[in-house]
Amino acid sequence: MMKRHTISVLVNNHPGVLQRVAGLFGRRGFNIESITVGQSEEAGLSRMIIVTSGDDNMIEQVQKQLNKLVDVIQIVDLTAHPLVDRELALIKVSAPSKVKPMIISIVESFRASIVDMGVESLIIQVVGDQAKMNSLVELLKPYGILELSRTGVTAMNRGEGSNK
Incomplete structure (x- = not known):
């Protein structure tokens, strides 16, 4: 399987x-x-x-x-074993002034942040698991994703032990 x-x-x-x-x-x-x-x-x-x-x-x-x-x-x-995994993404989205408030609302609901605000675009930073990344990207697609950069997954096992 x-x-x-x-x-x-x-x-x-x-x-x-x-x-x-x-x-x-x-x-x-x-x-x-x-x-x-x-x-x-x-x-x-x-x-x-x-x-x-x-x-x-x-x-x-x-x-x-x-x-x-x-x-x-x-x-x-x-x-x-149970693990913690995270990824970081930067998403540049088209954001004319009439839709900026809607995009900002979406960003806030994902506990993401706006790291750059241009006249017609926003760059959003989000950290989380792949499901969170994919969900945010899907919600932002209708506004026009201009650029997307994802770091890839980093991870470690939960708890006090190490992988050594």
């Missing part, structure tokens, strides 16, 4: 590691829905959060292949 998986991969922060990880997915025919990379809590290490879909066998194969890469330190399937 195809299921969405969020995988945390701790890697050495060296040039080419992201390319090798992404290449591994591509060679195996696995799609990456989202990938974010940034510093981890340890100097010299980066954490990749990869969202992909597949059955349990496919995810097991991905983990085995990732473990073969020299720069991979640790792999955790975050979806095995």
Whole structure:
């Protein structure tokens, strides 16, 4: 059964590691829905959060292949336990003065914020899970989305424990 998986991969922060990880997915025919990379809590290490879909066998194969890469330190399937996941989006929407109040009302109901206000447009910043992002985008489409930039998912397991 195809299921969405969020995988945390701790890697050495060296040039080419992201390319090798992404290449591994591509060679195996696995799609990456989202990938974010940034510093981890340890100097010299980066954490990749990869969202992909597949059955349990496919995810097991991905983990085995990732473990073969020299720069991979640790792999955790975050979806095995309750997790917190968030994404950030910036949405530039057409906003002539007659519709600005309606757009602002939508933005407020999503606890998003307006980070730039032009004469004929607004840039909205929203943080949340993918469902929240998708819902806000759908509500803003009728006004005319001029530009959309999403960060991709970042995540960690809930509670006091860590993924180490």
